[in-house]
Amino acid sequence: MMNDDTGTFRDEVRQWLEENCPEEMRSPMLSDKDACWGGRNFTFQSEAQRLWLERMSARGWTAPDWPTEYGGGGLDSEQLKILKQEMARIKARPALYSFGISMLGPALLKYGNEEQKQKFLPPIVRGEIRWAQGYSEPNAGSDLANLQAPAVDMGDHYLLNGSKIWTSYGDEGDWMFCLVRTDQQAPKHRGISFMLFDMKTPGITVRPIKLISGRSPFCEVFFEDVKIPREQQVGELNKGWEIAKYLLTHEREMISWSGLSTSGTRSVSETATDFIGLNQAKLDDAMLRGDIARFEMNEMAFALTIERARDEVKAGVSLGAVSSWFKFYGTELNKQRYNLLMDIHGIEALAWRGAESQDGKLARDWLRTKGNSIEGGTSEIQLNIVAKHILGLPG
Amino acid sequence: MTLVLNEEQVMLRDAASDFLNSRAPVSHFRELRDNRDEIGFSTGLWAEMVEMGWSSIIIPEQYGGLDYGYTGLGLVLQECGRTLSPSPLISTSLLGASALLLSGNEGQCEHWLPGICSGETLLTTAFDESPLHRPALVNTVAVPEDGGYRINGAKLAVPDGKTADAFIISARTPEADASNGSLSLFLVPAGTTGLHLDSTPVLDNRHLCSLKLEDVFVSQAHRLGQADQGLQLLEAVLDRGRIGMAAEMLGIAQECFKRTVEYLKERKQFGVPIGSFQALQHRAATLFGEIELSKSVVLRALQAIDENSDQVPVLASLAKAKCGLTAELATAESIQMHGGIGMTDEFDLGFFIKRWRSLNQQLGDARYHLDRFASLRGY
Numbered sequence: 001m002m003n004d005d006t007g008t009f010r011d012e013v014r015q016w017l018e019e020n021c022p023e024e025m026r027s028p029m030l031s032d033k034d035a036c037w038g039g040r041n042f043t044f045q046s047e048a049q050r051l052w053l054e055r056m057s058a059r060g061w062t063a064p065d066w067p068t069e070y071g072g073g074g075l076d077s078e079q080l081k082i083l084k085q086e087m088a089r090i091k092a093r094p095a096l097y098s099f100g101i102s103m104l105g106p107a108l109l110k111y112g113n114e115e116q117k118q119k120f121l122p123p124i125v126r127g128e129i130r131w132a133q134g135y136s137e138p139n140a141g142s143d144l145a146n147l148q149a150p151a152v153d154m155g156d157h158y159l160l161n162g163s164k165i166w167t168s169y170g171d172e173g174d175w176m177f178c179l180v181r182t183d184q185q186a187p188k189h190r191g192i193s194f195m196l197f198d199m200k201t202p203g204i205t206v207r208p209i210k211l212i213s214g215r216s217p218f219c220e221v222f223f224e225d226v227k228i229p230r231e232q233q234v235g236e237l238n239k240g241w242e243i244a245k246y247l248l249t250h251e252r253e254m255i256s257w258s259g260l261s262t263s264g265t266r267s268v269s270e271t272a273t274d275f276i277g278l279n280q281a282k283l284d285d286a287m288l289r290g291d292i293a294r295f296e297m298n299e300m301a302f303a304l305t306i307e308r309a310r311d312e313v314k315a316g317v318s319l320g321a322v323s324s325w326f327k328f329y330g331t332e333l334n335k336q337r338y339n340l341l342m343d344i345h346g347i348e349a350l351a352w353r354g355a356e357s358q359d360g361k362l363a364r365d366w367l368r369t370k371g372n373s374i375e376g377g378t379s380e381i382q383l384n385i386v387a388k389h390i391l392g393l394p395g
Numbered sequence: 396m397t398l399v400l401n402e403e404q405v406m407l408r409d410a411a412s413d414f415l416n417s418r419a420p421v422s423h424f425r426e427l428r429d430n431r432d433e434i435g436f437s438t439g440l441w442a443e444m445v446e447m448g449w450s451s452i453i454i455p456e457q458y459g460g461l462d463y464g465y466t467g468l469g470l471v472l473q474e475c476g477r478t479l480s481p482s483p484l485i486s487t488s489l490l491g492a493s494a495l496l497l498s499g500n501e502g503q504c505e506h507w508l509p510g511i512c513s514g515e516t517l518l519t520t521a522f523d524e525s526p527l528h529r530p531a532l533v534n535t536v537a538v539p540e541d542g543g544y545r546i547n548g549a550k551l552a553v554p555d556g557k558t559a560d561a562f563i564i565s566a567r568t569p570e571a572d573a574s575n576g577s578l579s580l581f582l583v584p585a586g587t588t589g590l591h592l593d594s595t596p597v598l599d600n601r602h603l604c605s606l607k608l609e610d611v612f613v614s615q616a617h618r619l620g621q622a623d624q625g626l627q628l629l630e631a632v633l634d635r636g637r638i639g640m641a642a643e644m645l646g647i648a649q650e651c652f653k654r655t656v657e658y659l660k661e662r663k664q665f666g667v668p669i670g671s672f673q674a675l676q677h678r679a680a681t682l683f684g685e686i687e688l689s690k691s692v693v694l695r696a697l698q699a700i701d702e703n704s705d706q707v708p709v710l711a712s713l714a715k716a717k718c719g720l721t722a723e724l725a726t727a728e729s730i731q732m733h734g735g736i737g738m739t740d741e742f743d744l745g746f747f748i749k750r751w752r753s754l755n756q757q758l759g760d761a762r763y764h765l766d767r768f769a770s771l772r773g774y
Contacts (some may be wrong), residue, residue: 269774283774290762293769301717304691308398315399325684386683387676391656395671 013086020055022048025093035097038127040174056095057126063101070121100124100131104177107247111235132173134164142381145188151180160226170219171206183238194240196232213367251376252327272344321389328382331372338366396698407467411474419480421743428600434557435601436481445514450488458508469642469697476646483517486555491518493635494563498619519559521550521606528759537566543614549607556604557594578625582617599753634711638696640754641714645689648725651747655729689721709771716764722751
């Protein structure tokens, strides 16, 4: 649906990107290190990366659909789509990866007070503060509402103890948004509050967890009498579960998009064709070819279903619990993708160290995907949600 | 194009649903089956469908059609899948009409299409010659003779052959280079000398006929499209049929799923509804997702035909494969979750799985289309 307004906007975006997106930022990222996460301790990989973040955030386009009064781009959904299309067209890298933008921001916009929005949102847009998420605890995984970390009211502040686990990049986060228990007596869903604090606050210890991939994208975080100023509690006291659920919906949507091959990366069939070759126009491994075809059938069907969901949201249908299904299916697809990529590369897929394999990137990425269907709510929990909230099945 | 139905399409779908639920619910099909009817559908019901305009949904207004496009016809077929309403919609209004429209011969269109719209004319297609779908494998031969063609050969799996007024067949001319798959399509009127029809009821109570052509003569005017260039035309016709069948299979999956979820809430064992058991909840939730995927695929494939997109072949294979697999899962799971009652003839579920099996086997099954999908994508 192209009218004059969107046409003009497209021209404007195209011209601005042409003038402002550095050449080095117009190619697919080669490794995770190329992703810009910003924050107090971030070291830019290049001047181009720094410049790209500076220009995009000055325009508000790191958070394109947030209100301009908080530093966002103020775009409507049609304009947002155009911006994404135009960025994809020139293969522009995202200027900023940020839990602040994808998770905390939407919650603050909905539940935060004016002072909190003014204080926290603009630095998120500029990539100055990197946020970590404090949700799971050793005894609160799938049963997240069972979280225990107590925050006791001390008048002008709360005193936090306990611990969090599976905190993504906890060792690199500047601040944490955290679910804490503020009422020990109330039923478990009604004694939870949502708080923000600086990770430099005395009493916080962070310990990385080494995974089967050999990497440590998650941490344990321990709290010992951590003082949280009163004004850093978001929304109503003891109603943090509502914010948590709202945020989890966002997280699920974000994770489910990972089930799609992003522009620039090669598809599974292209990779197989390069590595194995064709014989009489067919991949020279009949059984693998069949498995790949089945995978790509589902991958294409999933991409169309995401497109349909977005169109329906635009037409006024609310997505609701369907986001659970997207999370389930997207992560299961991603696991299949990496299984196939491993199969395709045979013995070469086993490489673990050395420059040629980028320190065993493929094998480590494959192992990492095993966590996709656990983090952010397991596949089993997502299916429970679909059964109860979409199909209306009992108990 | 957005993947949301427009107002006109929603109205068409709702009208189809209302009509089929009142005039042709599953009990209508059961009655035909019980009475061992001779043709596989009710001519009275077909007359009513024609009255609704369904025979002419894809046909342009200049020939008396509704011109609602393939998306419209697909929605009606999807609803027919939910109620298992039998009719010559696929053989005549989808495959037959598509062949005429795609061949682009004005005279032939003027001759045949108004009759399809008014319900007077039924067409069908006769392409396959082997039990497994191999559209390029054609041994039927058409030899040019006296300003026409002399045709010899045999065809299988001809839907609604008994009632057809004409058959659209594929044949090879002797001078054509067999290795490049060049074919021609011909329209052979029923009753032409040398045409022999054998009708066999199959498991979904439809009649799939076999056709023998012995020295059948047709004039030049009965050739559809260019001589020896028919493979492309044939694939285009088949793709439209495949997408329509995918839509019907989607309807089958949706109905089985709906009935099963209702049953899970109703049926009690161990003092609780069986739908409270997680093992069944997860299977139901998985099936929900497969149907969502199939809905997106069918809608995009139908839109692609209406937009004349070059993606029609790949989307046709995607739709036929995905919906075939989804309906396979839905029909099998519905019987399993209903338990013993799902196995009884008195219960309707058996009709759904039989119809799925029939549609799955026609115009290429899921494996055929996964293979074609891979080839079309270059691997």
